[in-house]
Amino acid sequence: MLEAGTEGYQELVVTMEDTALAAGSGGLRVLATPVMCALMEKACWKSAAGLLGEGEDTVGISLSVRHVAATPVGMKVWCKSCLTQVEGRKLTFHVEAYDEAGLIGTGEHERVLIQAQRFQEKADAKRKPEKGKE
DSSP states (O other), rough: OTTTEEEEEEEEEEEEEHHEEEEEETTSSBBBHHHHHHHHHHHHHHHHTSSSSSTEEEEEEEEEEESSSSOTOOOOOEEEEEEEEEEETTEEEEEEEEEETTEEEEEEEEEEEEHHHHHHHHHTTTTTTTTOOO
């Protein structure tokens, strides 16, 4: 059961593929903001995933982040998430990211509980032309 206080954790060691230069979000060899955001989102998703019913999943709907410090290649980064609110199908998380020198990012992330198969089918249907519009 999803309850406020549920925590999550994810980590990585920054490689060249994780840099702003590689991600196309800047020209430096430091952890890219999009990579930090993905790690934050993964911490939230994984923390909820083990508590869901069969056929359920969550999808992200909002992410508000501050990236406050740069992290070089080779340094370990970890994210901690805490589910702060459950409101119907909407889940709100507080997330923090750290490297070996301290805090590098904070934010809020919202996810929505969905029925995975129905959600996927609806998304896939967007590729199929409607009758009369071919």
